[in-house]
Amino acid sequence: MINIQKSKRSMKSNFNYDDFVFGVQPTDHILLCNYKDGSWQSPSIMPYADIKMSPMSLCLHYGQTVFEGMKAFRQDNGQVIIFRPDKHFRRFNASLERMCMPAVEQDLFIEGIKELVRLEEHWLPEEQEINLYIRPFMIATEPRLGVKVSDEYLFCIVCTPMGLYYSEPVRLKVETEFVRAAEGGVGYAKCGGNYGAAFYPAQQAKIQGYDQVIWTDAKTHEYIEEAGTMNIAIVIDDRLITPKLSTSILDGVTRSSIIQIAKDLGMIVEERKVQLQELIDEFQSGKKIEIFGVGTAAVISPVKCINILGTEYYPYTANDATMFKLKKQLNDIRKGRSSDKYNWNWFI
Amino acid sequence: MINIQKSKRSMKSNFNYDDFVFGVQPTDHILLCNYKDGSWQSPSIMPYADIKMSPMSLCLHYGQTVFEGMKAFRQDNGQVIIFRPDKHFRRFNASLERMCMPAVEQDLFIEGIKELVRLEEHWLPEEQEINLYIRPFMIATEPRLGVKVSDEYLFCIVCTPMGLYYSEPVRLKVETEFVRAAEGGVGYAKCGGNYGAAFYPAQQAKIQGYDQVIWTDAKTHEYIEEAGTMNIAIVIDDRLITPKLSTSILDGVTRSSIIQIAKDLGMIVEERKVQLQELIDEFQSGKKIEIFGVGTAAVISPVKCINILGTEYYPYTANDATMFKLKKQLNDIRKGRSSDKYNWNWFI
Numbered sequence: 001m002i003n004i005q006k007s008k009r010s011m012k013s014n015f016n017y018d019d020f021v022f023g024v025q026p027t028d029h030i031l032l033c034n035y036k037d038g039s040w041q042s043p044s045i046m047p048y049a050d051i052k053m054s055p056m057s058l059c060l061h062y063g064q065t066v067f068e069g070m071k072a073f074r075q076d077n078g079q080v081i082i083f084r085p086d087k088h089f090r091r092f093n094a095s096l097e098r099m100c101m102p103a104v105e106q107d108l109f110i111e112g113i114k115e116l117v118r119l120e121e122h123w124l125p126e127e128q129e130i131n132l133y134i135r136p137f138m139i140a141t142e143p144r145l146g147v148k149v150s151d152e153y154l155f156c157i158v159c160t161p162m163g164l165y166y167s168e169p170v171r172l173k174v175e176t177e178f179v180r181a182a183e184g185g186v187g188y189a190k191c192g193g194n195y196g197a198a199f200y201p202a203q204q205a206k207i208q209g210y211d212q213v214i215w216t217d218a219k220t221h222e223y224i225e226e227a228g229t230m231n232i233a234i235v236i237d238d239r240l241i242t243p244k245l246s247t248s249i250l251d252g253v254t255r256s257s258i259i260q261i262a263k264d265l266g267m268i269v270e271e272r273k274v275q276l277q278e279l280i281d282e283f284q285s286g287k288k289i290e291i292f293g294v295g296t297a298a299v300i301s302p303v304k305c306i307n308i309l310g311t312e313y314y315p316y317t318a319n320d321a322t323m324f325k326l327k328k329q330l331n332d333i334r335k336g337r338s339s340d341k342y343n344w345n346w347f348i
Numbered sequence: 349m350i351n352i353q354k355s356k357r358s359m360k361s362n363f364n365y366d367d368f369v370f371g372v373q374p375t376d377h378i379l380l381c382n383y384k385d386g387s388w389q390s391p392s393i394m395p396y397a398d399i400k401m402s403p404m405s406l407c408l409h410y411g412q413t414v415f416e417g418m419k420a421f422r423q424d425n426g427q428v429i430i431f432r433p434d435k436h437f438r439r440f441n442a443s444l445e446r447m448c449m450p451a452v453e454q455d456l457f458i459e460g461i462k463e464l465v466r467l468e469e470h471w472l473p474e475e476q477e478i479n480l481y482i483r484p485f486m487i488a489t490e491p492r493l494g495v496k497v498s499d500e501y502l503f504c505i506v507c508t509p510m511g512l513y514y515s516e517p518v519r520l521k522v523e524t525e526f527v528r529a530a531e532g533g534v535g536y537a538k539c540g541g542n543y544g545a546a547f548y549p550a551q552q553a554k555i556q557g558y559d560q561v562i563w564t565d566a567k568t569h570e571y572i573e574e575a576g577t578m579n580i581a582i583v584i585d586d587r588l589i590t591p592k593l594s595t596s597i598l599d600g601v602t603r604s605s606i607i608q609i610a611k612d613l614g615m616i617v618e619e620r621k622v623q624l625q626e627l628i629d630e631f632q633s634g635k636k637i638e639i640f641g642v643g644t645a646a647v648i649s650p651v652k653c654i655n656i657l658g659t660e661y662y663p664y665t666a667n668d669a670t671m672f673k674l675k676k677q678l679n680d681i682r683k684g685r686s687s688d689k690y691n692w693n694w695f696i
Contacts, residue, residue: 060413145506184566
């Protein structure tokens with residue numbers, strides 16, 4: 001049972017749907033649940049507000065923070081769905097386990113999200129392409145300066161409106177000096193440390209004229225792993241090729257969905273190691289190659305230029321590219337225009 | 349100029365010096381300084397209290413947090429010194445640069461620490477072996493859900509009393525599956541992510557009967573890097589051997605001090621790659637080998653057992669071991685009993 005205290009008035013009245021920056025405006029409520037003495041306390045949904053923290057809270061010092069990100073959509077018939085919260089739930093707990101943080105029950109996670117989205121669904125207009133970005137996260141709150149696994153945690157869920165994220169085709173640089181994650185590390189977990197560690201290499205790539213980097217493996221720098229904060233996929237002929245999951249690659253929910261959709265469209269899907277040299281050879285053979293990022297924010301982020309070991313190559317990004325078919329099909333499922341045969345849509 | 353608002357009464361009266369857990373009791377004040385619109389605001393020292401934060405503060409999501417840890421001591425003559433704050437200052441800024449966080453000025457960092465320690469020096473008793481642990485840290489505070497470099501930060505300094513940290517000889521396991529840091533990553537930075545990522549491997553080692561792990565390089569797992577959250581050093585004959593600094597190894601201040609002291613004692617210091625096979629060969633030759641962790645907390649942490657690739661070896665830890673001579677000399681310098689020829693002691 002979630003204790004609910006409703007906000008007296010909605011911040012929506014001051015929100016300009018036609019002109020806003022993503023991630024700045026929270027919706028009206030926040031779900032809060034504390035972990036103490038070995039168990040989760042009762043969750044509450046409260047009016048969104050700042051939280052009080054000890055400056056010695058372990059999360060501010062030793063990186064025990066984990067988050068998820070997913071979306072709710074209003075379908076054409078007006079109903080609101082949450083996209084694959086069960087898969088996000090499993091990944092959240094996998095991240096928590098790697099960070100020595102306590103698991104959350106499916107009930108707390110999914111019912112918490114549903115309850116919160118029920119309260120906030122009026123933020124989803126009927127007529128506009130706006131969805132609700134949902135951010136569950138957990139932080140270590142024990143106030144203690146020693147390096148230790150926290151005995152206290154706070155689990156929160158917040159939401160923020162998200163516009164139609166039109167992703168300009170991007171220029172990427174294959175990174176062979178800096179490393180995001182190594183096999184045996186925490187690259188597969190959605191812990192804060194992975195993101196902060198990636199800012200500097202991304203800034204360096206920007207200075208060199210690229211929008212983001214494509215990470216390579218820490219051992220040999222010969223295989224591609226992820227692009228910025230997205231998974232990466234390649235289309236050659238009727239094949240969808242994407243790096244195989246490992247402890248250094250995030251198990252993206254959009255990645256998983258796009259793979260399934262590609263199979264359903266009759267494509268051959270290859271989840272395997274992808275060598276830089278293979279890409280170079282394909283480009284040099286003059287083949288039509290599509291490369292794109294795959295993630296929650298943009299769904300598909302087309303790559304128009306890729307720098308591999310100092311040489312720029314130009315993947316195919318015209319309107320008839322396969323990636324846009326995949327994107328449209330995923331969108332059609334979410335909006336209720338196409339059959340949802342894997343039960344990805346969870347109605348609130 | 350630091351604005352100072354003194355606490356009305358000290359929490360020291362309720363603090364039991366004879367029985368306390370490290371890191372739980374803050375002293376009476378906290379230094380706070382905000383970064384906004386591209387510059388640092390005026391710093392304040394305030395009575396220690398909780399801070400208010402947005403649940404969307406970037407540090408709770410993307411790991412932009414950096415800290416330092418150093419100590420203040422009361423010397424035999426009653427004067428209070430801070431140990432090598434200049435070296436901690438340089439490392440703090442090196443960490444901040446890697447995490448795309450704004451540098452702090454030496455004045456803010458060192459004068460801030462001095463001013464705070466002046467207010468708290470009554471926490472350092474004349475008669476007991478208590479020192480003051482000083483924790484400067486910076487966190488990203490911009491409230492924003494998108495993955496981005498923060499435009500707002502909070503720099504804080506807090507202190508906590510620390511007892512004579514007697515370190516029982518430890519049992520360590522050489523880790524060849526999990527990875528703390530890779531070359532090209534953030535291992536050399538004191539960012540939160542490095543610590544949270546190390547908890548799980550350490551827990552697994554504990555289950556197997558070891559106190560901590562010794563990390564090996566992410567590429568080959570053939571070379572040792574660090575021990576738990578300390579640097580590692582080895583003494584064979586009159587040689588002090590320690591892994592050479594790299595982007596995956598922390599530039600420890602105690603490491604640097606012990607290296608200098610070893611040189612001053614006429615030892616040969618070798619900063620270089622240290623292969624597991626070399627250690628195995630030395631143990632198998634029957635040589636007397638000392639292995640120890642080197643860090644701010646325990647200064648020297650003797651290793652009594654090391655598991656290398658499944659076999660346990662037993663380094664030398666008797667009272668006449670060289671590591672204890674190094675530790676005593678470092679302590680003598682801090683306490684004013686031995687000449688401080690490198691100006692490591694900064695008087696408040």
